[in-house]
Amino acid sequence: MASEDNVKIEPTLFSPDDWQMFFALRDNPPEPTERMKNAALSYKRIIDNNDEDCRV
Known part of the structure; x- marks a missing residue:
């Protein structure tokens, strides 16, 4: 991983x-x-499934 000092x-x-x-x-x-x-x-399905996983 690059150090922040080396980022240009x-x-x-x-x-x-x-x-x-x-x-x-x-x-x-x-x-x-x-x-x-x-x-x-595909993105919508991923987001919708993630929302279901996060419900309590």
């Missing part, structure tokens, strides 16, 4: 084109793919 944090720099793409996708996101829909369902 560098800022991420974005070009104007990067920002334009980011905000365009944020404002008009693409439709989710079948793979993303399946991942969301």
Whole structure:
């Protein structure tokens, strides 16, 4: 495990084109793919099952 003294944090720099793409996708996101829909369902099942395990 790395010591905190050895961690180097560098800022991420974005070009104007990067920002334009980011905000365009944020404002008009693409439709989710079948793979993303399946991942969301899997996540929901995991969370729902975990909630049941935590009930008293």
